[in-house]
Amino acid sequence: MQLGPLDHVNIRTANLKNMVAWYQDILGMTLGKRPPFRFPGAWLYTGEQAAVHLIGVDKPAAGEDPKLEHFAFSAAGLTSFVQVLEDKGVDYRLDRVPEFGILQVNIFDPDGNHIHVDFIGPETEEQIV
Numbered sequence: 001m002q003l004g005p006l007d008h009v010n011i012r013t014a015n016l017k018n019m020v021a022w023y024q025d026i027l028g029m030t031l032g033k034r035p036p037f038r039f040p041g042a043w044l045y046t047g048e049q050a051a052v053h054l055i056g057v058d059k060p061a062a063g064e065d066p067k068l069e070h071f072a073f074s075a076a077g078l079t080s081f082v083q084v085l086e087d088k089g090v091d092y093r094l095d096r097v098p099e100f101g102i103l104q105v106n107i108f109d110p111d112g113n114h115i116h117v118d119f120i121g122p123e124t125e126e127q128i129v
Contacts (some may be wrong), residue, residue, distance in 0.1 A: 008051050009071045011113060016040060016056040018110050023052055026090055026107070027073070027117070046073065060111070070114035072104070078119040078127065081105065094127055103127055 013019045020042045023029045029044040029052065040056030051073070075081065082105065085092045093106040095116075103124035104116040 008049070008053050010053040010055060011111070012055045012057045012061055013111050014057050014060045015110055016042065016054060019054055020044065022110050026084065026088060027115075028084075070106075070116055072116045072118055075117045075119055076123070078103065078105070078123045081117065
């Protein structure tokens with residue numbers, strides 16, 4: 001067997017409506033087709049890929065130290081993305097990955113899930129970290 005790219009991440013949330021809106025407004029994902037499961041949820045797409053699956057639950061997940069520390073997306077359009085974050089008042093932190101030429105924009109969704117959006121290439125060179 002040889003694995004391919006990560007297909008999706010599945011997140012349980014007691015905040016389904018706000019989470020859907022955040023992934024659309026902040027990350028530019030689109031709400032798309034989802035099988036008719038017997039529980040609430042939403043699938044959010046990047047292009048043709050349903051990359052984030054949200055599952056609606058009654059109570060927030062308990063736990064102080066998450067087993068999944070973060071998930072990440074590759075992207076282009078650093079300047080416009082940072083402008084969206086600033087316009088929407090979303091806190092973010094920039095970090096460079098040593099020797100890989102990647103600039104990470106670290107953010108947290110409304111439920112506190114850590115996400116970083118990775119940019120590479122000339123558009124990252126003007127950013128001071």
